[in-house]
Amino acid sequence: MSHDETETEARVRSAVGQRRELVNDAIDDDLPMAEPERLYEATRYILDAGGKRLRPTVSLLTGEALGDVEPLSADYRSFPALDGEPFDLLRAAVSVEVIQSFTLIHDDIMDEDDLRRGVPAVHEAYDTETAILAGDTLYAKAFELLSDTGADPAAGLEAVNMLASTCTRICEGQSLDVDFEARDDVTPEEYLDMVERKTAVLYGASAAIPAVLMGADEETADALYQYGVESGRAFQIHDDVLDLTVPSERLGKQRGSDLVEAKETLITLHARQQGVDVEALVSAPTPAEATEAEVDAAVDALDEAGSIEYARDMAEELATRSKQRLSVLPDNEARALLADIADFLVTRGH
């Protein structure tokens, strides 16, 4: 099993890696520097600070799977739609990544997170005004790009509508996340709904937008949206599991830091329902002050309540369901890679 995981991981890392440079080059081309310089520098700052480019990779692979073309064999800038007419699949992929960057910048202001991708957040590196504006500029740019892919206009307009309603859902999710911080009675169902809106729908859009632009039928586009949403939810839940189960040195931060920071996750919400006094599990005021023994004991308590298994099962079930959605696609290498990504999201070790 560990060997299988490694092979899946290797395939995913290779697929993402092969596309990352293309996506980065497209970002350079489609978001050129302009003036005011400081504003445009800020828009590029987080985009250039890294990021796996997982969402644009999903977009590119969906296009390849649906078009039944050999991965990396077609020019993404003039990619054949289902009727053979070329459109700019790469630009559509970039538009989703640009939306992701805008949400990161605004979320970091709201959550007062001062670090992002290992560098100061935009509102720290620049200032809050510039961060708000940089986010707003990226927001506009995403729609400029997606409305200019050369795809069939009716398809292009539908894709714009899908991205816009996805953005609405993201805002709703972030709002729920903020609201939940002031509540102590959030249910696992409410949490999952929040995660779906806040992060999973953009995975959904990443997979469905290429299908819409290529002229796929509604059933196919819907199935791909669900593939993305379910993978995205699985990803987030697995993240919560990793925070508790992976040694700190591999995690790159203190294990159990979600617990110490009193961040609700599917695991703590489930444990609460099982009668666990979650607040009492860890007494350290900051992750740096938490001892391994304290975290071990907390993890044991959550384990005994069945909460970690509950989350792990749910992540795996979502990944399985998401892979089943891919049956709307022709059976080919790109589709297999999309299935690998779903697996990777719930098996990755950090």
Next chain:
Amino acid sequence: MSHDETETEARVRSAVGQRRELVNDAIDDDLPMAEPERLYEATRYILDAGGKRLRPTVSLLTGEALGDVEPLSADYRSFPALDGEPFDLLRAAVSVEVIQSFTLIHDDIMDEDDLRRGVPAVHEAYDTETAILAGDTLYAKAFELLSDTGADPAAGLEAVNMLASTCTRICEGQSLDVDFEARDDVTPEEYLDMVERKTAVLYGASAAIPAVLMGADEETADALYQYGVESGRAFQIHDDVLDLTVPSERLGKQRGSDLVEAKETLITLHARQQGVDVEALVSAPTPAEATEAEVDAAVDALDEAGSIEYARDMAEELATRSKQRLSVLPDNEARALLADIADFLVTRGH
């Protein structure tokens, strides 16, 4: 002349007033309450706090002028495009107003303005997080609406692209405005460029988007965009003139408050170039503490430097030019009202 002004004003107020209720009803229909409730309440808060609905009125009148229909005679929800096919002109008009609201909410955060339309700004009435998110939600909603007007898809996609690039320009303008506060060498040309991006382009989009959706040719849409941009610039410059020349009681705030608050306007920038020591004109630290005599003396100095006349001439020239753009439209009542609006923007007394 004073009598003419009053007639123009009356016609404009009537045209805007007749459409305001329709626009308000459309806002109710197209931006229904949803959950999270607090978020959606915040999105509606500024929209419901009033506003003349001048931009949507311009959109509706442009549609009527271009379609050569009697004002208020056609159903704005199934308005005939140039090929006779119906589309939702009212929704397009609302999308522009929604963008305007989003920019007000975010600008008020950035400028630390705590009052808007006589009520606390969203970030005061709610909090900064909610204000950022409410703005982001309206941003998404505007694109949801504009991508769903039922217009010809190619036209719809072009309209989306126009609105998105307009939003980019608005962000650039706001960024320049913030940058200018830290500079003492801003030229009148730079100021005019900032005003064009920050406020005038959305007037441009208000006038041009209906033309695009109706299938007008590029020359017509461009001319209408320029009509809006030039009117919008004239509006802003006239605002600067009013601040100095209208008695406080009619202005609803202390006359000369821009000067006291050291806000650069076209007038102060021109005076600076004429060698006037603008900083020394008023010594009161707040508008409330400024005396009429002090403001009178300051206005006299700016008058002597020719700066007020310079601004007034420019506003009038822009209004004249903007009216000339309307020659692309059939000669009808709606076009006359668009011309009245351009006049109104530079003749209104407050």
